[in-house]
Amino acid sequence: MADRFDLIVLGAGSGGLSVAQRAAKLGARVAMFDPDALGGTCTNRGCVPKKAMWFAAQMADMHRLAADFGFETTPMRLDWARFRKLRDQYITGIRHRYKERLEAAGIHVVMEAARLISVDTVETTSGARFSAPHIVVATGARPHRQDLPGFELGMVSDDIFTLEVAPRHIMVVGGGYVAVEFACVLRALGCEVDLLIRENMLGNFDAELVAALMERMQAHGIRIVRRSQVIAAEGKPGAITLKTDDGADYGVYDALLWAIGRVPNSEHIGLEALGVARDEEGHILVDAFQNTSVSGVYAVGDVTDRWALTPVAVAAGRSLADRLIGGDANARFDDTAVPSVVFSEPPLGMVGLTEQHARARYGDDIAVHTGRYTPLMFMVAGRSQQSVVKIICVGTNHKVVGIHVLGPGSDELLQGFAVAMQKGLYWRDLKASIAIHPTAAEELLLLH
Numbered sequence: 001m002a003d004r005f006d007l008i009v010l011g012a013g014s015g016g017l018s019v020a021q022r023a024a025k026l027g028a029r030v031a032m033f034d035p036d037a038l039g040g041t042c043t044n045r046g047c048v049p050k051k052a053m054w055f056a057a058q059m060a061d062m063h064r065l066a067a068d069f070g071f072e073t074t075p076m077r078l079d080w081a082r083f084r085k086l087r088d089q090y091i092t093g094i095r096h097r098y099k100e101r102l103e104a105a106g107i108h109v110v111m112e113a114a115r116l117i118s119v120d121t122v123e124t125t126s127g128a129r130f131s132a133p134h135i136v137v138a139t140g141a142r143p144h145r146q147d148l149p150g151f152e153l154g155m156v157s158d159d160i161f162t163l164e165v166a167p168r169h170i171m172v173v174g175g176g177y178v179a180v181e182f183a184c185v186l187r188a189l190g191c192e193v194d195l196l197i198r199e200n201m202l203g204n205f206d207a208e209l210v211a212a213l214m215e216r217m218q219a220h221g222i223r224i225v226r227r228s229q230v231i232a233a234e235g236k237p238g239a240i241t242l243k244t245d246d247g248a249d250y251g252v253y254d255a256l257l258w259a260i261g262r263v264p265n266s267e268h269i270g271l272e273a274l275g276v277a278r279d280e281e282g283h284i285l286v287d288a289f290q291n292t293s294v295s296g297v298y299a300v301g302d303v304t305d306r307w308a309l310t311p312v313a314v315a316a317g318r319s320l321a322d323r324l325i326g327g328d329a330n331a332r333f334d335d336t337a338v339p340s341v342v343f344s345e346p347p348l349g350m351v352g353l354t355e356q357h358a359r360a361r362y363g364d365d366i367a368v369h370t371g372r373y374t375p376l377m378f379m380v381a382g383r384s385q386q387s388v389v390k391i392i393c394v395g396t397n398h399k400v401v402g403i404h405v406l407g408p409g410s411d412e413l414l415q416g417f418a419v420a421m422q423k424g425l426y427w428r429d430l431k432a433s434i435a436i437h438p439t440a441a442e443e444l445l446l447l448h
């Protein structure tokens with residue numbers, strides 16, 4: 001006999017926690033399964049430890065800027081072990097608070113993997129069975145491990161957070177968020193960094209701002225190699241060489257990071273037998289309401305074919321619970337203006353369409369407003385590095401369909417503009433707004 005619940009959730013990451021907590025708040029009896037730490041990728045091996053490292057990198061960069069400002073500074077070195085301890089303590093605290101909240105909400109948490117054995121029943125690794133009319137798959141994704149000679153000589157993003165010391169010279173392979181963020185962070189923390197990009201860097205971001213970011217990264221001392229593909233890694237841990245299709249000799253690395261994308265955790269959980277539709281890469285296909293192709297089975301977060309971002313997983317989870325348990329038949333989240341920031345140096349943010357996407361969709365009916373400026377803080381220090389802002393408007397009423405910002409502060413300033421865009425923002429609204437001076441944000445209002 002299976003224990004009966006109103007809702008079952010596979011996975012206690014951003015998506016799973018949000019659907020479970022909202023459903024419990026609405027009165028459902030909820031069971032949640034996860035073999036790993038509460039909080040999933042974002043808390044344990046993603047956004048949170050990464051952002052802590054990004055702050056450390058920012059401090060190192062600010063220290064260098066302080067010297068340019070006239071401060072008498074002594075060389076600064078990060079005590080990597082102490083920093084790691086502080087970061088891990090903070091994460092342990094988050095996990096602890098999740099546990100307390102789940103207990104308080106009366107959610108039945110089982111720290112085991114589960115798989116679907118029918119549309120309404122799951123079985124854990126130890127053989128226990130649980131049933132519910134609604135089963136939500138929120139099993140996330142994992143770093144892609146390529147079947148390539150010597151792959152094991154390198155790390156994936158999960159491993160970066162377990163490093164005991166900073167690498168001296170690292171090769172980062174990939175051109176997505178993870179590759180760019182770690183390349184920038186490690187460089188700021190004093191590592192020599194090479195970045196090997198097979199195709200384009202940050203292909204979903206605006207090409208003009210990506211080109212400007214690439215220039216900044218190179219000016220920071222990151223060696224960027226483009227249009228090259230790794231065929232094999234050779235050597236031994238601590239002394240790794242790469243074989244690439246261009247035949248070039250890139251030297252010897254003491255560390256190698258594979259940042260070549262992520263794979264959804266959608267195998268071995270019973271989806272094939274039930275006929276739950278997935279794409280070629282294994283992402284579960286969902287409609288706007290998080291329904292899969294099988295009635296009673298839903299999916300949220302990175303295991304689906306949507307934006308792989310924590311706030312998207314959370315929004316999907318909450319709206320699903322509102323619909324299934326709260327009785328709001330139309331509950332779905334609005335993904336028309338999903339903002340996203342790459343925590344590079346400097347950060348790159350976007351909401352809405354890139355210029356290339358807007359042109360493809362609207363042709364000549366778009367107006368592109370771009371501005372470059374040197375932030376006051378750099379001007380005072382005698383530096384010339386520029387920030388870039390871009391606004392894309394459509395139609396005769398100049399509706400804003402894309403905002404892009406590269407430069408210090410872009411990570412924080414974008415949120416308010418994203419709210420405005422979601423509500424419907426027009427060029428005239430920006431022109432009618434009063435700026436906050438002197439800030440990075442005002443540059444978006446001062447564009448011509």
Ligand SMILES: Cc1cc2nc3c(=O)[nH]c(=O)nc-3n(C[C@H](O)[C@H](O)[C@H](O)COP(=O)(O)OP(=O)(O)OC[C@H]3O[C@@H](n4cnc5c(N)ncnc54)[C@H](O)[C@@H]3O)c2cc1C
Pocket residue numbers: 010011012013014015016033034035036037039040041042043045046047048050112113114115138139140141157178265269300301302303307308309310311313
């Ligand atoms: C290095 C890195 C940095 C990132 N930085 C950001 C950022 O700054 N901002 C941002 O918005 N996003 C960021 N992301 C993306 C973000 O972490 C994910 O979008 C988010 O964690 C997805 O949540 P999820 O619930 O779908 O999956 P996850 O958080 O991955 O949770 C899935 C859970 O399911 C569990 N599970 C797997 N199989 C089973 C099973 N059979 N049964 C039960 N449980 C199972 C796993 O153990 C895991 O705990 C980052 C990702 C990485 C890798």
Ligand SMILES: NC(=O)c1ccc[n+]([C@@H]2O[C@H](COP(=O)([O-])OP(=O)(O)OC[C@H]3O[C@@H](n4cnc5c(N)ncnc54)[C@H](O)[C@@H]3O)[C@@H](O)[C@H]2O)c1
Pocket residue numbers: 146173174175176177178179181197198199200201202229230259260261262307308309340341342343
């Ligand atoms: N700041 C953030 O919000 C943040 C940070 C990290 C990750 N994320 C999320 O996690 C997702 C995954 O990030 P990611 O960087 O792992 O993946 P990604 O899909 O963003 O990038 C993968 C990169 O690897 C390259 N690649 C793939 N196979 C390769 C190969 N064999 N050799 C060389 N290059 C190869 C691709 O061309 C691409 O540039 C992101 O799309 C994003 O949604 C978000």
